Amino acid sequence: MKLASLKGPTRDGTLVVVDRALARAVKADGIAPTMQHLLENWDALAPKLRDVAASLEGGHERHAFDFRQVLTRGEVAAPLPRAYEWLDGSAYLSHVERVRRARNDKVPESFYKDPLMYQGGAGAMMGPRDPIRALSEDWGIDLEGEVVALVGDVPMGATPAQAAAAVRLLTLVNDVSFRRLIPAELAKGFGFVNGKGANALAPVAATPDELGDRWKDGRIHLPMTCDVNGKQLGNPDAGADAQFGLHELIAHAAKTRDLAAGTMVGTGTISNHDLSAGFACLMEARLVEQVETGAAKTPFLQFGDSVRIEMRDASGASVFGAIEQQVISASAGIQPEPRG
Amino acid sequence: MKLASLKGPTRDGTLVVVDRALARAVKADGIAPTMQHLLENWDALAPKLRDVAASLEGGHERHAFDFRQVLTRGEVAAPLPRAYEWLDGSAYLSHVERVRRARNDKVPESFYKDPLMYQGGAGAMMGPRDPIRALSEDWGIDLEGEVVALVGDVPMGATPAQAAAAVRLLTLVNDVSFRRLIPAELAKGFGFVNGKGANALAPVAATPDELGDRWKDGRIHLPMTCDVNGKQLGNPDAGADAQFGLHELIAHAAKTRDLAAGTMVGTGTISNHDLSAGFACLMEARLVEQVETGAAKTPFLQFGDSVRIEMRDASGASVFGAIEQQVISASAGIQPEPRG
Numbered sequence A, B: 001m002k003l004a005s006l007k008g009p010t011r012d013g014t015l016v017v018v019d020r021a022l023a024r025a026v027k028a029d030g031i032a033p034t035m036q037h038l039l040e041n042w043d044a045l046a047p048k049l050r051d052v053a054a055s056l057e058g059g060h061e062r063h064a065f066d067f068r069q070v071l072t073r074g075e076v077a078a079p080l081p082r083a084y085e086w087l088d089g090s091a092y093l094s095h096v097e098r099v100r101r102a103r104n105d106k107v108p109e110s111f112y113k114d115p116l117m118y119q120g121g122a123g124a125m126m127g128p129r130d131p132i133r134a135l136s137e138d139w140g141i142d143l144e145g146e147v148v149a150l151v152g153d154v155p156m157g158a159t160p161a162q163a164a165a166a167v168r169l170l171t172l173v174n175d176v177s178f179r180r181l182i183p184a185e186l187a188k189g190f191g192f193v194n195g196k197g198a199n200a201l202a203p204v205a206a207t208p209d210e211l212g213d214r215w216k217d218g219r220i221h222l223p224m225t226c227d228v229n230g231k232q233l234g235n236p237d238a239g240a241d242a243q244f245g246l247h248e249l250i251a252h253a254a255k256t257r258d259l260a261a262g263t264m265v266g267t268g269t270i271s272n273h274d275l276s277a278g279f280a281c282l283m284e285a286r287l288v289e290q291v292e293t294g295a296a297k298t299p300f301l302q303f304g305d306s307v308r309i310e311m312r313d314a315s316g317a318s319v320f321g322a323i324e325q326q327v328i329s330a331s332a333g334i335q336p337e338p339r340g
Helices: A035-040 A042-057 A067-072 A093-102 A160-165 A179-187 A208-214 A246-253 A283-295 B035-040 B043-058 B067-071 B093-101 B160-165 B179-187 B208-214 B246-255 B281-295
Strands: A004-008 A014-019 A024-027 A086-089 A116-122 A132-134 A145-151 A167-174 A222-228 A233-234 A263-268 A305-309 A323-329 B002-007 B014-018 B024-025 B087-091 B117-120 B133-134 B145-151 B168-176 B226-229 B231-234 B264-266 B306-311 B321-330
Touching: A004 A024, A014 A035, A014 A042, A024 A042, A035 A042, A035 A145, A086 A246, A093 A283, A132 A246, A132 A283, A145 A222, A145 A246, A160 A167, A160 A246, A167 A208, A167 A305, A167 B002, A222 B208, A233 A283, A233 B160, A246 A263, B002 B035, B014 B035, B024 B043, B024 B067, B035 B043, B035 B145, B035 B231, B093 B168, B093 B281, B117 B208, B117 B246, B145 B226, B145 B246, B160 B168, B160 B246, B168 B208, B168 B246, B231 B281, B246 B264, B264 B306
Parallel strands: A086 A263, A132 A323, B087 B264, B133 B321
Antiparallel strands: A004 A014, A014 A024, A086 A116, A145 A167, A145 A263, A222 A233, A222 A305, A305 A323, B002 B014, B014 B024, B087 B117, B145 B168, B145 B264, B226 B231, B226 B306, B306 B321
16 A cells, blocks of 8 residues: 655645555545544554555546646645654664764774664655755755655564564655764764754655565665766665664664654665665765765755655566655745645 | 643643643633644634633633642643654753763863754653653663743744744653663764653643743743652752753754744753752762762662652742652553553
């Protein structure tokens, strides 16, 4: 089953069921008004939505509409337009290794057993076509392509197996990062606040069964393509080099507290040891350039630049639809247009 | 105006207006079903709620009920039962100075101009009488008494003056901390995930005008009393030694992203330079003991221990009601009773 949210009438959006081809959709608000409501009442409501999905796939939904059109018009919100918690792991240690190597440092041994994780903001997720707003190019604007799990209620102290059973939906996230703000912020020791911006999700979230045998050990075994200004930055395999599966990251996050339904847990920037896979963020390209040539030459994102993040299955079909965002200049202290 | 939330029927609770004496309350769900809904529609709805508050104060609300009774029965939720963002500053540098001094370290000069802040979980806030659940006493369970602001929408790059205007409500928070998990977690460099538990809010949140001239420069100029097992741990003045006002902390959090209505921003543990004020967390008592006597002797919280956090005005009246919690042993992987 594939699900999305249209923008409005409230900040939680309107839940829709989308067909496998991401071509047609139908509102699900008679069953569950919003994705958050669905995640809180999954066992009761998901079977009904699966019936709608089957009927949509069979061409029997009279009120179905063209999903591609509403997506193009910018009317699609993040599948979960706002989340109570956003916990982002760092499962791909080749990403961490490159960061450390560039500063002549090693990855602590503990990182291979105890996941790195930070908590970020998700009170206003960007839709898949919403612009990345920044006040200055000097922030060092970067994308981070990741896989994210939307979970049901996870009790404190849940095992990885319990956590695996709580994974309701999977999708992609662009964890927007402001690289030049991060070193000073991390030096303070309390993690990221200013170094991370609002994040975008892919148009559609899918139940794990949609991935077939590509969903295994809490990992999606498919490459994710990241383009900047139409040029491929990388297509690392999300299953290849993940030190931790999503079930392990979720269990880590739940060690000392319950995670409420609607919590999002991310893998961290996808990264492969194989350099030919390229990168899912600009910083990693720069770090490799710095080590190999003495200087980083790939620029961070400038106003007007565009990014695209997508995952295709073995047949070449887009699994979640593409995140396609343009970076734009915003004015300080000015509320953007209403989201609802 | 003073507001609270009763538990249920949904996870967002039911909004109620409470009188100044915290004795009687009346449901406000005809005007705003939930605190989150109110915070998203403050300008339209707050005047109507102020009318209800005036009518309640005058004894004219036919459906008013005994607030103290529902509080005692554990039916009062946090005023905002779940929040999309919880950003906690560290405004009281005597707290930071004591931490650093105990490890023979100095506070970096930048901390006096650039606030320390972390993002934590608030997807399931504890009500003011809910137990603090932990899996082990070895976590080093501690309270942290703080002031917290509930804000409306704050645009990216808002000035401190804009941030001040976005403060809708004030209350107290117990930012539960697991001290023995924190050093290893902070050493990883990404902030707190396991080191902080679910947090509790005081029974009632109040509009800033309820504080009169005690609300000034983004600070509440009143002492906050913290008791452990009925014995006073401290009553530091929340206005005395705050390096940053809440408006400055909110503006800091909004530097690179919009903050959505319903975001909570905290002051960090209240702490005074004057040691006779005592402490709002056990760790600080232990650090002072360590420096003065060579060994910390105040224990962290054990199962069965109780904490109480309250702020009284000049006349001795409780402003927000008391947070009163007992620490209990929880079982791993077991969902607590439904909150809604």
